[in-house]
Amino acid sequence: MAGSKKSSAKPTVPLRRRLRSWAARFVLICMTVLLLVLIAHRFFAPPPGHYMKQEAARLGGLAHEWVPFPEIAPVMVRAVVAAEDANFCNHWGFDMTEIRKVIAAGESRGASTLSQQVVKNVYLWHGRTWTRKALEALITPPLExxxxxxxxxxxxxxxxxxxxxxxxxxxxxxxxxxxSASDLRPAQAARLAALLPAPRDRDAARPSAWLRNRASAILDGAATIARDGRAACFED
Incomplete structure (x- = not known):
């Protein structure tokens, strides 16, 4: 009998459930691509980031030459860590101690670690948008x-x-x-570190009194992290 025949049509999946499934797949694909890119860049030099490309287009070229870690003077590495992220060896991508200090003081300055700055320079763009900060926070832990x-x-x-x-x-x-980067003397390394993170209004070759004082403080900080073990994660 016609009325007794069972319908062979498959039940319709609700649109909301399909959207959730597609969104989950999209997120999974994005995370997989991200992890593969991070793994690749652990061994191979990443290409110029968004900001570098912008500057190259604006200026018609850049001065840029990649050098491996062993060809960078150790004092240069210590100076940058002392200047930008003294607790670099002790955190997992976010310096919670420094973040709490900034919040407690009610300051607007950032507390970005070197790991966060790498994420910004290599994979994202400059600027203080919430979107960029959210992506930075997402990418930093797997990078670390x-x-x-x-x-x-x-x-x-x-x-x-x-x-x-x-x-x-x-x-x-x-x-x-x-x-060369390998032949930098301590005072030169400290001046270069003192340029960061706003180099355009500073000159390491003709330093202002402020920059000289800043470089001197960085040298002291570099010596301190060498003594107290905070350089142990990147020095032999």
């Missing part, structure tokens, strides 16, 4: 988990801006002091 501390510093020092159109410590050493 997949990259050794030395690799994070190597990428940072090769991607940081030291003057208009001058990116990376090798180009900076030649630009300011006509030397």
């Amino acid at each position: 988990a997949l990259w050794p501390k030395r690799r994070i510093l190597e990428v940072y020092l090769n991607m940081a801006e030291f003057d208009e159109g001058v990116f990376g410590v090798e180009a900076a050493a030649r630009h300011y002091f006509n030397t």
